[in-house]
Amino acid sequence: MSRIVFLVFSLVVLLFGCNGIPSDNNTNHKHGVSKFKVTGFNQDSMQVYLQDPLVLPVYKQIVLNTYSFSEDGLDKPEFFALIDSVQHARPSYRKFYLSVLTKVMDKADGAFSEALSVFAKDYIEQHSIDFFTLFANNNTVSEKDLQRWSDFVMMELTLDDVTNIQKKIADYEKRIVHNCQGSNSEVIDKCDEFCNYMEGYIP
Secondary structure (H helix, E strand, C coil), rough: CCHHHHEEEEEHHHHHCCCCCCCCCCCCCCCCCCCCCCCCCCHHHHHHHHHCEEEEEEHHHHHHHCCCCCCCCCCCCHHHHHHHHHCCCCCHHHHHHHHHHHHHHHCCCHHHHHHHHHHHHHHHCCCHHHHHHHHCCCCEEEEEHHHHHHHHHHHHHHCCCCCCCHHHHHHHHHHHHHHHCCCHHHHHHHHHHHHHHHHHHCC
């Protein structure tokens, strides 16, 4: 099944995914991250993205809560392409695409849900600061959304083997905490919260 999902996702990326992607030593916290100021993350207004003609209308509608979800679910090219947009957009646009993706997570099922769990695990590990900055500086997402992301990461961590789950969580936490070294206190707080959500899965 995972191979089928990967093939479908790859095909969607080739046919559809390129559309709508603009180019372009203080106190330690619980999980051992030192706090320093983070720089370079784009804090532009959401209007920048809503007015960009390269951003697909469906993504703008989702952010504005005007999109009508069908009973067919999210196994559609535009939603698989959304995952690709987050991965390949320039850093200043990741916040927007992550916000859109966060808004549709509760409706994810089937092949899209499987693709999303793979993406969640890899993206948060590879772009930890960008991800937690979204939750530190964006009022369009909530603590419930952060916990939902942890659900998808855990879905992937436990997909093939539920044994040694404590070690899997500890290893994953170690990597994302390391990635957040050099960030600010707000980002570190969100990383801590995320780790706490994951630890809640340990029996």
